[in-house]
Amino acid sequence: MKTAMLNRFKSQAKSSLRLFVFTVLAFLLFPALVFGETWYVKSDRTKIQSDASSSSDVIGVLSQGTAVDVLEKTRRFYRISSSEGEGWVFKFKLTRRAPEGASSGGGGGGGLFDVLGGEEQTFAARESSSGSSIRGLNPVTQRYAESHGSSPESINAVNQMENFSVSQGDIDNFLKEGKLGAYGH
Amino acid sequence: MKKAGLVFIPIFILGLMAGTSYPFGLGDVFKEIDKTTRGVEQLTKPPEPVPPKVPTPDVPATPRISGAPTPPRPPTxxxxxxxxxxxxxxxxxxxxxxxxxxxxxxxxxxxxxxxxTQTFKALQPIGYQEEKAIGEALAVEVFDKFGGQYKDDALQKYVNLVGQALVQVSDRADIPYYFSIVNTSDPNAFATPGGYVFVSRGLLQMLQSEAQLAGVLGHEIAHITQKHALKTIERSKSLQGIGTLSMTLLDEDPGKFNQLISEVSNTLFTKGLDKNLEHDADRLGMEYAYRLGYNPKGLIDFIRILGGTKSHRSIFFSTHPSPRARYSALKNKLGNYRAGAKYPHLASRYKTRTQGKL
Structure with a gap:
């Protein structure tokens, strides 16, 4: 009787230990199950949806470079948690690569200062770009084009292409009509 | 003994992880300990003499991003x-x-x-503002050399919709991109650094579906996301010894800018980029089209059509690998996109949107 009880105890202890080891290993090898991986938003106006479907409600919008935690993955959507809330994002709007500048310095750390630097750089690049479309060509380009006898039509054509814009609404409707992007199968 | 072994495994893995960056933050903890230890070591060493800082008013320390040229820093x-x-x-x-x-x-x-010594000084990666100025000057060259702008707002909007949607799933969506059509009957497509993409009227006439257009635009976008031309520029002999290519330098030395544009223009429109870079752009062009939900076969179909064309006046022949080489290289990659076999080609939408406009 005593031996039987001891054996049962031993077997229970063994299976508990196995369970413990398995849990610890799963915890260590697959951290995404518990903590989520950090991904970054590729472009502005990225939608967070209430479900893994483009027809579900839009519950938030993310800006380019925002870090999100990926909690769950399906074939085309990832469930994320972010400063703008929790929901689903079309997976190709996310990247593992941190915004430029965030990992500069070679340390791979990418502290708060680096991240802020990265955002600032992108912002500046966009500002200068929109500024350029108001002012016309970059003065260096303008001087080059004029000194090379480029036609005024070619200079105007570059100005025109820089000023030509399509709205995000237009892009969304276009994708929806073609069952593309987040609207695909 | 067995139990001891089982307990040891997670401890061993934990130890391994301490040396890597891991989302647990343990790596950071260990790094902090390491830093502290090094700090103690450094404290025990005598301080090294710090070289005096010399003001360098002409060359900024990092590539500039903002638009206006940097005024010389006032000397102290x-x-x-x-x-x-x-x-x-x-x-x-x-x-x-x-x-x-x-x-x-x-x-x-x-x-x-x-x-x-100057020759061996490596050129720092070119900043976005400088990249855009180079691409903009080359964009003027494209219009000068390849028939000027083809003016059709509806067609330009269509190309922009496909292009901008592709950009959003690409690997470099944080810069603006610009799309335009050039008025030549030769089938051509170009990308210049800083986000400028061109397709010719002749190319649009040759294409049969939106998936093919997406593949071609994806290829051009990939040249920009991967900074192919920029990397070629960074190896340019005319830039050796410069260190940092800044807007100030380009502004102050028009000769250098002219030389640079002339070299890149020759590479992009005459000699062509390295063949491997073209294959790389093909692979990514197919990938971006697939990410957006187009049938990835689009680019392959276009290359097959290109291979069958009689007119060889396109730069696709003079500056790219042969259509046969591109076709077989891409065909090998198609197996990675089995799910994409069901994705649409959107041939009828392409026909509707381009009909009577080319």
């Missing part, structure tokens, strides 16, 4: 600038300068040594 006092200028005139500081001052090295040798 007139004297140090004068000293630097005089040092420059003497052939620079450092060992060469010292050698010259002591009379060990004559002026001619000093000049040769100085030039050699």
């Amino acid at each position: 006092s007139a004297e140090p600038v004068k000293q630097v200028e005089e040092t420059k005139k003497k052939g620079g500081g450092g060992l060469i300068g010292l050698g010259t001052s002591l009379g060990v090295i004559d002026k001619k040798t000093s000049k040769v040594l100085s030039t050699t």
Whole structure:
């Protein structure tokens, strides 16, 4: 009787230990199950949806470079948690690569200062770009084009292409009509 | 014994992870300990002498991003600038300068040594603002060389919708991209650094579906996301010894800018990029089209059509690998996109949107 009880105890202890080891290993090898991986938003106006479907409600919008935690993955959507809330994002709007500048310095750390630097750089690049479309060509380009006898039509054509814009609404409707992007199968 | 082994495994893995960056933050903890230890080591060493900072008013420390040229930084006092200028005139500081001052090295040798040192100074990666100026100048060249702009707002909007949607799933969506059509009957497509993409009227006439257009635009976008032309520029002989290509430098030295544009123009429109870069752009073009939900076969179909064309006036023949080589390389990749076999080609939408406009 005593031996039987001891054996049962031993077997229970063994299976508990196995369970413990398995849990610890799963915890260590697959951290995404518990903590989520950090991904970054590729472009502005990225939608967070209430479900893994483009027809579900839009519950938030993310800006380019925002870090999100990926909690769950399906074939085309990832469930994320972010400063703008929790929901689903079309997976190709996310990247593992941190915004430029965030990992500069070679340390791979990418502290708060680096991240802020990265955002600032992108912002500046966009500002200068929109500024350029108001002012016309970059003065260096303008001087080059004029000194090379480029036609005024070619200079105007570059100005025109820089000023030509399509709205995000237009892009969304276009994708929806073609069952593309987040609207695909 | 067995139990001990089982307990050891997670401890061993934990130990391994401490040396890597891991989302647990343990890596950081260990790094902090390491830093602290190094800090203690450093405290025990005598402090190394810090070289005095010399103001360098002409060259900014990092590539500039904002638009306007940098005004020269005001010197803290007139004297140090004068000293630097005089040092420059003497052939620079450092060992060469010292050698010259002591009379060990004559002026001619000093000049040769100085030039050699400059040649080995690696060019820093080109910043976005400079990249855009280069791409913009090349965009003017594209319109000059390839028939000017094809003016059709509806068609330009269509190309922009496909292009901008592709950009949003690409690997470099944080810069603006611009799309335009050039008025030539030759089937051509180009990308210049900084986000400029062009397709020709002749190419649009040749295509049969939106998936094919997406593949072609994806290929051009990939040249920009991967900075293919920019990397070629960074290896350019005319830029050796510069260190940092800044807007200030381009503004102050128009000759250097002209030389640079002429070299890149020759590479992009005459010699062509490295063939491997073209294959890389094909692979990514197919990938981006697939990410957006187009049938990835689109680009392959276009290359097959291109291979069958009689007119060989396109730069696709002079500056790209042969259509046969591109076709077989891409065909090998198609197996990675089995799910994409069901994705649409959107041939009828392409026909509707382009009909009567080309």
